[in-house]
Amino acid sequence: MIRGAVVLPNGTGKTVRVAVFAKGTKMDEAKAAGADIVGNDDLVESIQAGNIDFDVLIATPDTMGLVGKIGRILGPKGLMPNPKTGTVTMDVTKAVTDSKGGKVTYRVDKKGNIHAGVGKVSFTTEALVENITTIMATVNKAKPASAKGKYVTKAAISLTMSPSVIVDSLELMDIK
Numbered sequence: 001m002i003r004g005a006v007v008l009p010n011g012t013g014k015t016v017r018v019a020v021f022a023k024g025t026k027m028d029e030a031k032a033a034g035a036d037i038v039g040n041d042d043l044v045e046s047i048q049a050g051n052i053d054f055d056v057l058i059a060t061p062d063t064m065g066l067v068g069k070i071g072r073i074l075g076p077k078g079l080m081p082n083p084k085t086g087t088v089t090m091d092v093t094k095a096v097t098d099s100k101g102g103k104v105t106y107r108v109d110k111k112g113n114i115h116a117g118v119g120k121v122s123f124t125t126e127a128l129v130e131n132i133t134t135i136m137a138t139v140n141k142a143k144p145a146s147a148k149g150k151y152v153t154k155a156a157i158s159l160t161m162s163p164s165v166i167v168d169s170l171e172l173m174d175i176k
Contacts, residue, residue: 011102
């Protein structure tokens with residue numbers, strides 16, 4: 001299973017609302033970095049009441065006990081913090097700025113497909129190409145040592161509701 005996150009050089013084109021679970025000085029750091037919601041016990045109560053008005057949840061390791069209480073609410077929505085995607089960290093400032101700046105998480109589904117948003121139609125061709133090469137370089141670096149042969153066999157790009165365009169997978173394999 002390949003799973004990770006990458007910060008796109010040209011962003012995703014979306015505005016992301018970030019919530020942070022932190023204690024003490026980390027709360028101030030999160031507010032200074034631009035987090036939309038910062039809290040602790042009060043944030044747990046708000047989420048339990050059904051107020052989930054954020055797109056990304058970041059937590060410090062010392063607050064994961066609180067986050068675990070609401071795991072059944074956050075898990076199905078894909079909001080549970082995870083160290084592999086960089087949402088459980090002591091460096092709250094970097095996590096918030098990355099999330100606001102165009103961080104995309106990717107993982108392989110059951111059939112071996114990787115889905116990731118790389119931009120919007122309004123982006124320039126150069127910006128889209130740069131975002132795609134960044135994602136492919138990250139995926140190629142994450143290739144497990146046990147995987148033999150061609151790692152990317154097929155690749156396609158599409159808009160949300162449109163037919164896909166096949167991309168030459170040999171070019172994508174060479175991206176480092």
